[in-house]
Amino acid sequence: MSKTIFITGATSGFGKAIAEKFAANGYRLIITGRRDHRLQELAGTLEKNLSARVLPLKFDVRHRDEVKQAVASLPDEWKEIDILVNNAGLASGLDLFQDASVDDFDLMIDTNVKGLLYMTKELLPLMLQQPGGYIFNIGSVASKYVYEKGHIYCASKFAVDALTQGMRIDLLKKNIRVTAIHPGLVETEFSLVRFKGDAERAKKTYQGLKPLSATDIADVIFYCASTPPHVNINELVIMPTAQASPFYIDRN
DSSP: OOOEEEESSTTSHHHHHHHHHHHHTTOEEEEEESOHHHHHHHHHHHHHHHOOOEEEEEOOTTOHHHHHHHHHTOOGGGOOOOEEEEOOOOOOOOOOGGGSOHHHHHHHIIIIIIHHHHHHHHHHHHHTTSSSEEEEEEOOGGGTOOOTTTHHHHHHHHHHHHHHHHHHHHTGGGTEEEEEEEEOSBOSSHHHHHTTTOHHHHHHTTTTSOOBOHHHHHHHHHHHHTSOTTOOOOEEEEOOTTEEETTEEOOO
16 A cells, blocks of 8 residues: 655645645655645646645644544545645734734744644554654744744744754654754745735845755655665755845845
8 A cells, every 4th residue: 555644734835735745756745735726726627637645634733622533534545644745834014022023932932832732742643553754844944943023934834943853852762753944035925924914025035046946855864764764864854055044135
């Protein structure tokens, strides 16, 4: 039987690219997201173009009951899960702490931290029944550097980094590999979401340089997943050549 990968936040960006990469390499896919029309469209495309087997699940990782219900709804044939990619995440707002919205605080913590916790906690019992497994947590360079106006987003990604390390330790004797992927500047919907639909402001984030693409990140995750079972890549910090850190960017 083909291996099965479970991807949260699969309707755009990293999640969509990861789904396409693994489908092209024969994996079965469970894809999740909040936008049902995008989920169904992606599932149909992967099935038609790549002959992939796809199970779309619409739910919001922020809501524990929805996560529990989604996992409980898995048909028996889809319960053998080999890889979990905790990709669902976002930034909301870019304001000084004293001016920032508490609603934005809640949205980032609930999605980036609690959503990852809910999802992993529910799926681990299934993954532990398999001979080995792999968890990928999508972090950010914001898990390594704090920058002005980044406060809560950085805090949430620092949490992802710490949780990844904790999972790696606690799952050591369970033969579960755990990897954190920390991307730098990647041109996806990320900035559009952060700036709440302000396309001009989002576009300026990537001006003057060639950023990474979602496909670049998908390729890296597929490489990690393809290493021998005795190899665990604990973390990868990935930036475009024109970026050395959030503070040093070559814009020509």
